[in-house]
Amino acid sequence: xxxxxxxxxxxxxxxxxxxxxxxxxxxxxxxxxxxxxxxxxxxxxxxxxxxxxxxxxxxxxxxxxxxxxxxxxxxxxxxxxxxxxxxxxxxxxxxxxxxxxxxxxxxxxxxxxxxxxxxxxxxxxxxxxxxxxxxxxxxxxxxxxxxxxxxxxxxxxxxxxxxxxxxxxxxxxxxxxxxxxxxxxxxxxxxxxxxxxxxxxxxxxxxxxxxxxxxxxxxxxxxxxxxxxxxxxxxxxxxxxxxxxxxxxxxxxx
Amino acid sequence: xxxxxxxxxxxxxxxxxxxxxxxxxxxxxxxxxxxxxxxxxxxxxxxxxxxxxxxxxxxxxxxxxxxxxxxxxxxxxxxxxxxxxxxxxxxxxxxxxxxxxxxxxxxxxxxxxxxxxxxxxxxxxxxxxxxxxxxxxxxxxxxxxxxxxxxxxxxxxxxxxxxxxxxxxxxxxxxxxxxxxxxxxxxxxxxxxxxxxxxxxxxxxxxxxxxxxxxxxxxxxxxxxxxxxxxxxxxxxxxxxxxxxxxxxxxxxxxxxxxxxxxxxxxxxxxxxxxxxxxxxxxxxxxxxxxxxxxxxxxxxxxxxxxxxxxxxxxxxxxxxxxxxxxxxxxxxxxxxxxxxxxxxxxxxxxxxxxxxxxxxxxxxxxxxxxxxxxxxxxxxxxxxxxxxxxxx
Numbered sequence: 001x002x003x004x005x006x007x008x009x010x011x012x013x014x015x016x017x018x019x020x021x022x023x024x025x026x027x028x029x030x031x032x033x034x035x036x037x038x039x040x041x042x043x044x045x046x047x048x049x050x051x052x053x054x055x056x057x058x059x060x061x062x063x064x065x066x067x068x069x070x071x072x073x074x075x076x077x078x079x080x081x082x083x084x085x086x087x088x089x090x091x092x093x094x095x096x097x098x099x100x101x102x103x104x105x106x107x108x109x110x111x112x113x114x115x116x117x118x119x120x121x122x123x124x125x126x127x128x129x130x131x132x133x134x135x136x137x138x139x140x141x142x143x144x145x146x147x148x149x150x151x152x153x154x155x156x157x158x159x160x161x162x163x164x165x166x167x168x169x170x171x172x173x174x175x176x177x178x179x180x181x182x183x184x185x186x187x188x189x190x191x192x193x194x195x196x197x198x199x200x201x202x203x204x205x206x207x208x209x210x211x212x213x214x215x216x217x218x219x220x221x222x223x224x225x226x227x228x229x230x231x232x233x234x235x236x237x238x239x240x241x242x243x244x245x246x247x248x249x250x251x252x253x254x
Numbered sequence: 255x256x257x258x259x260x261x262x263x264x265x266x267x268x269x270x271x272x273x274x275x276x277x278x279x280x281x282x283x284x285x286x287x288x289x290x291x292x293x294x295x296x297x298x299x300x301x302x303x304x305x306x307x308x309x310x311x312x313x314x315x316x317x318x319x320x321x322x323x324x325x326x327x328x329x330x331x332x333x334x335x336x337x338x339x340x341x342x343x344x345x346x347x348x349x350x351x352x353x354x355x356x357x358x359x360x361x362x363x364x365x366x367x368x369x370x371x372x373x374x375x376x377x378x379x380x381x382x383x384x385x386x387x388x389x390x391x392x393x394x395x396x397x398x399x400x401x402x403x404x405x406x407x408x409x410x411x412x413x414x415x416x417x418x419x420x421x422x423x424x425x426x427x428x429x430x431x432x433x434x435x436x437x438x439x440x441x442x443x444x445x446x447x448x449x450x451x452x453x454x455x456x457x458x459x460x461x462x463x464x465x466x467x468x469x470x471x472x473x474x475x476x477x478x479x480x481x482x483x484x485x486x487x488x489x490x491x492x493x494x495x496x497x498x499x500x501x502x503x504x505x506x507x508x509x510x511x512x513x514x515x516x517x518x519x520x521x522x523x524x525x526x527x528x529x530x531x532x533x534x535x536x537x538x539x540x541x542x543x544x545x546x547x548x549x550x551x552x553x554x555x556x557x558x559x560x561x562x563x564x565x566x567x568x569x570x571x572x573x574x575x576x577x578x579x580x581x582x583x584x585x586x587x588x589x590x591x592x593x594x595x596x597x598x599x600x601x602x603x604x605x606x607x608x609x610x611x612x613x614x615x616x617x618x619x620x621x622x623x624x625x626x627x628x629x630x631x632x633x634x635x636x637x638x639x640x641x642x643x644x645x646x647x
Contacts, residue, residue, distance in 0.1 A: 054601050057593065082603035094598050097589045098558065098617030104602075107612055111603035143616075144598075160602060 002032040002069055002085065002167035004053075004200060010063035011045075011052045022048040024225035025064070030168055030200040037203045037211060037236065040222030041244040046204045047091060049222075050172040054088040055081050068168065083112055085167030089157040089174050096144035101156065102126070104144045105163060112164050129162050132192070134185050151182040158189035168200045169193065175210035187213030208240040223247040271572045271584070279509065279539050279573060287353035291318070291364040294357035303356050306535040306567050308503055311474045313394070313420045313448050315358050322365060324393020324419050330372070332384045336409075337373040347371055347400060351426035352454035352480055359452035359478065362422035365396035372411070376404025376430060383410040383438075383627060390419025390447055397423035403433040405458070410436040412627060415471075418444040427455040429463050431485060436464040438630055442637070443471035445502075452478040457517070459485025466625055467523075469496040469504050470637050476505040483514035492521040494536075495621050495634070497641050498564070500529025507537040510553075512546040521553035524621055526614055527564035528641070536586075538570045542579060550580035558617050559590040560610070610642055 011023035022045045030036055040046050052059045053066060055078040066073040068084055076084060096104065105126060110116045117125070130139065133155045145153055154174055161169055171190065175183055191214060193199050203214060211219075211233070219235040220227045221244075228247055229235065272278070282302040285294045296317045297304040304316075314320035330338055341348070348369055354360040372384060386399070401411055407430060429435045443449060449472055457463045461484075469475050481490045490510060498504045510519040525534045536555045557566045570584035591613050599609035618638060625631050 054597075056597055077606075078597060078600035079603050079605050082601055088601055090598070090601075094594045095589075096595050096598065096613060097556075098614070098619075099612055100616065103612070103616060104599075107604055107608065108599075108602035111605070111608070164602070 002200060004030040004086075004168045004202075005067045006053075006064070007066075008064040009049075009052070009061070009066060011048055012060045012062050013048070013058060014060075021062070022059075022225055023052065026226055028220065028227065030202055032167065032200050033197045034218065035194060035201040035203060035214065035216045036218045036220060037205060037216035038220050038222050038227075039205055039208070039236065039239055041248050042206065044222045045225040046222050047172055050088055050170045050202075050204055053081075053086065053170055054078065079111065083114075087161055087164055087166035087169045089154075089161055089169065089171045091173040091176060093145045093153045093157055095146045097146060099144050100141055101144055102140040105140075105160065108160065109163055126163065129159055133159055133189050135159065150177040151179070154178060154182065154186050155189075158186050161193055162189055165193070165196075166199060168202065170202045170204065172204045173206060174203075175205055175207060183210060184213060190214055208236050211236045221247055266567050270570075271574070279541050279571070283355060284357075287355045288360055289349060289353050289363050291357065291360040294360050297357055303507070307476060307505060308474065311448065311503065312358065312450070315361055315394075315420065315422045315448065315450060318361070320361075320394045320420060320422075322394050322396055324395045325391045326395045326397070326417075326419055326421065327389040327391060328370070329387045330370075330385065332372065333380050333382045335375060335378045336380070336384055337375070339371045339373070340368050341371055342368065345369065345371070347402070348398065349426070350428055351400075351456040352482060354424065354452055355478070355480070356452075358422050358450045358476070359424055362396050362424050362450070362452070363398065365422070366398040367396075369398040369400065371400045371402065374403045374407040374409045377406045378404070379408040380410065383412045385412045385414065387414045388416070390415070390417035390421065390443065392418055394420045395423070397421070399423070400426040400428065401435065401437070402428040403430050403435050405430040406432040408434040410438070410627060412630060413437065413439040415439070415441050415443055415449065418447050420448040422450045424451060425453045427453070427463065427465075429455060429457050429461040431458040432460045433458060434462040436466070436626065438466045438468065438625055438627055439477075440630065441467070441469040441471055441475050441477070443475070445471065445473060447472040448474045450476045452480065454480045455482070455490065457481060457483045457488035457490055460487035461485075462489045464491045465493070467494040467496075467506060468630070468634060469494070469506070470641070472502065472504075474503045474505075476507070478507045478509075480509040480511070481519065482511045483517045486514055486516045488514065489518040490520070492519070492523075493621055493624060494523035494525075495618055496523075496525040496534060497638060498525060498527045498532040498534045499641065499644070501531050503533045503535075505535040507535075507539075508553075509539045509541070510551065512540070512542040512549045512551065515546055516548035517546065518549075519551045519553075522621065523554070524556045524558075524618060525566070526558045526560060526617060526641075527566060528560040530563035532564040534566050536566075536568045538584065540572045540582070540584070542572075542574045542576060542582060544575040547576055547578040548580055549582065551582050553584045555586045556617075557588040558614065559588060560614070607642075611639070614638060614642060
């Protein structure tokens with residue numbers, strides 16, 4: 001069973017000629033089939049956790065370990081992590097001019113699966129997945145994220161999630177900027193992947209709204225660069241009512 | 255109609271659409287068109303037509319000091335029925351597709367000794383391309399070539415430039431009524447070469463002219479395709495691909511002069527740049543004269559900046575003197591392949607070198623497919639691959 005283990009993770013970032021510690025000892029274990037929601041106020045370091053796990057060069061790991069099924073994730077390059085089974089659905093996916101969605105998806109699937117998917121079944125797979133996400137077929141011929149609306153970008157991220165079938169999926173504020181209809185469609189996509197029981201999901205969000213559609217097994221409150229409280233789904237209800245105030249007192253939100 | 259976005263540092267896009275009673279395309283030039291170099295002052299670099307060009311790298315082509323001391327090996331292969339002639343300067347068939355518009359083009363016209371005229375007689379439809387291979391063997395060279403298609407003739411011409419030279423050479427295309435000419439001109443010079451070329455086309459009634467420029471090599475390359483129409487119903491398609499490397503200056507200046515009603519033009523130029531001081535310049539002038547009712551025109555320039563230190567200047571310019579047209583538009587955009595894009599692709603399992611290849615190939619793909627000469631398409635893809643290998647190394 002695939003397991004992502006994060007132990008005492010410390011991460012810094014360079015900003016304004018100064019080194020700033022963003023993550024200050026994160027401990028978390030995500031197992032296949034589980035869904036963990038990480039909730040926290042802006043600036044608490046949630047997205048830093050997501051990007052650090054994916055290997056973004058902006059972040060420096062200064063301490064701790066991350067392993068996927070015992071393999072050292074921190075030693076891997078960005079593409080190796082993806083091929084090992086990590087997936088990050090990004091909050092702000094970038095435009096890639098000149099590369100069509102269909103070409104991108106196929107190149108990516110070829111890399112992750114280790115061989116080119118058979119053309120006939122692949123075309124069908126992509127088409128059906130896009131239909132379920134309410135994406136127009138013409139979408140495949142557009143350039144990656146170029147001119148996409150906020151909702152289209154998120155659907156495109158979840159399309160990749162469904163096609164790449166990772167062991168661990170990290171969803172970084174996938175819900176932000178979505179209207180209710182788009183949120184439902186995107187959540188259904190995530191749930192289809194979860195229902196296979198083969199993915200561990202790390203759902204990073206600022207709002208409790210998405211948790212009505214994607215039910216977490218565990219909820220963690222993130223504040224000032226670490227997990228400050230963990231519980232079951234009921235913890236989200238408490239946050240819904242009380243907000244993050246109890247966790248940010250004393251201006252610890254950095 | 256105009257769009258300009260995504261400009262990274264070190265690039266400019268200054269598009270304009272002017273609705274004017276009189277064109278400024280001509281008045282912006284330092285002197286009226288002329289076949290005589292003496293009619294043009296020696297440029298100092300601030301003139302509109304020279305402001306992007308590093309004059310010191312023209313090696314004297316612009317100030318009269320470049321003496322024709324070099325040689326170029328020319329090989330032409332033409333299918334049966336095509337006439338190839340070497341003619342003297344006073345041949346009446348020279349100069350029909352427009353006079354030189356700048357000092358260097360006039361220098362080329364004033365300095366060549368013999369010209370080459372390639373004629374495809376009327377109603378002759380070629381199934382194989384006419385190929386002109388020019389290989390520079392050092393030194394300064396001048397030249398002049400005319401390709402003429404008789405009425406309803408059809409031909410593809412491939413002009414291939416390799417080797418080293420400092421060269422000013424103009425090309426004329428005279429496309430007869432109902433004729434169809436495709437030109438592929440490949441600038442695959444050695445890294446030290448300098449090449450300037452005004453390439454004028456006179457497009458006949460209901461004729462089709464496709465002009466495809468592929469620029470890779472050279473230290474400085476400055477190509478100036480110009481289209482005018484000799485009758486209604488003419489169509490011109492101007493395509494360009496360039497890959498500009500460290501230190502190279504690639505300049506493409508275009509003019510489409512809609513001087514005749516009911517003609518079409520479509521311009522698409524795409525370039526990739528990488529390395530310190532790689533400099534690409536694209537000037538796209540389209541003029542719709544008052545009498546050119548029913549004109550349909552579009553021009554586009556796209557640039558992909560792969561590394562820091564490269565510079566793009568892109569200036570689409572559309573002048574419209576009549577409102578009775580089908581369509582007119584232009585677009586210019588310069589985007590860059592940056593660390594965030596690389597991260598995005600790699601985060602989907604794609605290795606770094608594959609990610610770069612994906613982006614650059616995708617960028618050029620639609621234009622490569624339009625060349626229609628398989629060996630050139632293959633060579634181009636191989637060249638792109640070579641350039642990318644160099645950038646990774």
